[in-house]
Amino acid sequence: MDPNAALAHHLELNNPTQDSHLFTYRHKNGHQPLMKSKFLAELAKAACAAGLEPLQGHGIRIGPTLEYLLRGMPFDVMKVKGRWSSDAFTLYLRKHTQILAPYIQAVPMVQDTFIRLTMPAVC
Amino acid sequence: MLIGTSHKVPYPSPITCSPKMSMQQLMLSLIAKEKNSSPALPLANGEHRPWNTQLPTPPPGKRHRPTPYRKNLSPLPSPLRPHCPASQRLRLWRPLAPRSPLSSQLSDNDLKRIKAVMAHAWELDTHTTYASSLLNYMVFCDKKNIPEKDRAPVSQLLLMSFVSTLAATYSGSTISNYVYGIRAWHILHGVPWRVEKLEMDVLLKAAEKLTPPTSKRKKRCPYTIDFMMAIRHNLDLSSPLGGSVFACLATCFFATGHVGEFTVQKLDGFDRNTHVSRAQLSYDQNREGQQVTVLHIPRTKVSLNRVRMYAG
Numbered sequence: 001m002d003p004n005a006a007l008a009h010h011l012e013l014n015n016p017t018q019d020s021h022l023f024t025y026r027h028k029n030g031h032q033p034l035m036k037s038k039f040l041a042e043l044a045k046a047a048c049a050a051g052l053e054p055l056q057g058h059g060i061r062i063g064p065t066l067e068y069l070l071r072g073m074p075f076d077v078m079k080v081k082g083r084w085s086s087d088a089f090t091l092y093l094r095k096h097t098q099i100l101a102p103y104i105q106a107v108p109m110v111q112d113t114f115i116r117l118t119m120p121a122v123c
Numbered sequence: 124m125l126i127g128t129s130h131k132v133p134y135p136s137p138i139t140c141s142p143k144m145s146m147q148q149l150m151l152s153l154i155a156k157e158k159n160s161s162p163a164l165p166l167a168n169g170e171h172r173p174w175n176t177q178l179p180t181p182p183p184g185k186r187h188r189p190t191p192y193r194k195n196l197s198p199l200p201s202p203l204r205p206h207c208p209a210s211q212r213l214r215l216w217r218p219l220a221p222r223s224p225l226s227s228q229l230s231d232n233d234l235k236r237i238k239a240v241m242a243h244a245w246e247l248d249t250h251t252t253y254a255s256s257l258l259n260y261m262v263f264c265d266k267k268n269i270p271e272k273d274r275a276p277v278s279q280l281l282l283m284s285f286v287s288t289l290a291a292t293y294s295g296s297t298i299s300n301y302v303y304g305i306r307a308w309h310i311l312h313g314v315p316w317r318v319e320k321l322e323m324d325v326l327l328k329a330a331e332k333l334t335p336p337t338s339k340r341k342k343r344c345p346y347t348i349d350f351m352m353a354i355r356h357n358l359d360l361s362s363p364l365g366g367s368v369f370a371c372l373a374t375c376f377f378a379t380g381h382v383g384e385f386t387v388q389k390l391d392g393f394d395r396n397t398h399v400s401r402a403q404l405s406y407d408q409n410r411e412g413q414q415v416t417v418l419h420i421p422r423t424k425v426s427l428n429r430v431r432m433y434a435g
Contacts, residue, residue, distance in 0.1 A: 022401050
């Protein structure tokens, strides 16, 4: 899974011009920009073909947040990387506690921070 | 300003999601950064820049023919509410008593200018979302025979009745958005917004709790590397569309982007001032000499979203 290779492959294959949409692709005799609906439909089709339940588009933003955190990126760095201006993104984590639990427990350092961020304050 | 970093793998890697993927690859991060407005051009000493610059019209987006109203959601005809594309409704539907010049020093054109500039505070899709709130509100008022003068400014009671009517039919977030839409319309047209916040907050909270199960959003599960690998095996990467889709997925994921920042809503909806074009892709090196991929996002809703969340 190498994003740079994926991007390079696409650029070579579809060769969008400088002023066109980055993910423009060849279609019939011309080019067209990648539409959100088309993008999500293709992903859903591929997920079904793999025997998986399709996920929603926003999962593409939540996913890397978890991935980077679980790989040890500090929360404050993640906040900047995701361009969040508030701590609202920790809500994503709170909602996914069950999904995350097995992964998080494997990384004690992240788990500590996670608990500090998601547990309600003791008063 | 460079946002995001590319690390020379200082972190331990206790979990490997894919044996093929090294930490280094993962951290060769794609960096998405927001490009703020371009710096003003330097002016010769003393030169005066002309005011009242022409605005991008209409704010923003293209003209489309209006689609017919749905049968159960058609407003009674009124000169105040022309049939127009949804994206223009917030601007073109007028209250009975809009902003009016206090003195003869300000002309109608000055007032038009205020509205035209103000309309740019909302993104095009926010205009479209709010159009639906305005439509629902006006249809509600039609059904209740509410006279024009009582529709704007809306009274506390009327708005509460509107919210209560929709509760348990629509989701709480839709109803909240309707309230924000009506509020935005008041602000845009200079109509005072006098809504008792405490009371409204409680009512909206109730509407949230009464969200019908059919309107509940499916849980948004995170994408994982494994999931993306499975998808990759089922996409035809040699096809133009497949190659583009997978590149978009990988870019969006590693740049922690929004799908909306990397795709377009409509086929003719590409706008180089809003969407990422190829010209905005560049490569750089970090201090350790590693390659960094940089994407400029011309415009984003990330910050606006927050404003909307607190609106009301």
